[in-house]
Amino acid sequence: MPAIFHPFIHLLFLGIIALFPVVNPIGSALIILPYFAHLDKAEKRRAVNKITIYAFFICTVSLFAGHWILELFGISIPVIQLAGGIMISKMGWEFLSSDKQDDNPQDDLPDGIKPSGFDTIENKLFYPITFPITTGAGTISVLFTLSAHSASPDMKSYLINTGAILLSIIFMCVLIYIFYLNTKVLVAYLGSNGEKIFNRITSFLIFCVGLQIAFTGIKSLFNI
Numbered sequence: 001m002p003a004i005f006h007p008f009i010h011l012l013f014l015g016i017i018a019l020f021p022v023v024n025p026i027g028s029a030l031i032i033l034p035y036f037a038h039l040d041k042a043e044k045r046r047a048v049n050k051i052t053i054y055a056f057f058i059c060t061v062s063l064f065a066g067h068w069i070l071e072l073f074g075i076s077i078p079v080i081q082l083a084g085g086i087m088i089s090k091m092g093w094e095f096l097s098s099d100k101q102d103d104n105p106q107d108d109l110p111d112g113i114k115p116s117g118f119d120t121i122e123n124k125l126f127y128p129i130t131f132p133i134t135t136g137a138g139t140i141s142v143l144f145t146l147s148a149h150s151a152s153p154d155m156k157s158y159l160i161n162t163g164a165i166l167l168s169i170i171f172m173c174v175l176i177y178i179f180y181l182n183t184k185v186l187v188a189y190l191g192s193n194g195e196k197i198f199n200r201i202t203s204f205l206i207f208c209v210g211l212q213i214a215f216t217g218i219k220s221l222f223n224i
Contacts, residue, residue, distance in 0.1 A: 010164075022136075022142050032134075051176065079217065084149075
């Protein structure tokens with residue numbers, strides 16, 4: 001394999017592993033399930049299409065605007081890598097050590113929510129279903145960190161790195177589409193125990209990814 005593809009594959013892997021626990025398409029699908037309770041197949045597909053587009057928009061803006069925001073506040077990339085890596089590791093540790101179980105997704109819905117047809121939930125597709133349930137502050141902060149991690153003075157390297165993260169965003173949006181469209185099947189086959197085990201594994205991976213990003217920031221700061 002050509003050496004040029006090594007950073008691409010590395011960042012693609014980092015992007016997927018870092019985004020999966022904070023987006024959590026499986027857990028989010030269980031949370032938003034009551035919103036889709038009274039939609040027929042066509043209405044549900046239409047709703048999921050909009051949610052996926054909204055999620056891609058939020059993630060893409062966060063990715064490409066992150067670099068400009070760093071320049072605006074005069075923050076160096078190694079500092080963001082270090083701080084972001086610590087934050088990601090902290091989230092992974094909290095997910096890993098938490099014993100909380102969302103046995104009833106309807107508990108997370110606002111009081112009085114009674115899911116019905118598409119017209120009823122259309123104004124809820126962006127808020128709160130897409131933001132913050134699907135792509136919240138955690139997702140945005142991870143993308144800010146990945147944006148800093150992918151920065152490079154060489155334009156070719158920057159395009160390769162950014163392309164890898166963008167592909168990981170597309171991958172996550174595909175997962176959102178699949179899981180949201182098949183929420184009933186997910187509930188039937190996964191069950192609460194299966195979801196808990198899956199979340200533990202991904203939490204450990206996000207903890208390790210956060211450590212790796214923080215270590216990269218430390219090496220840059222001290223020119224190791």
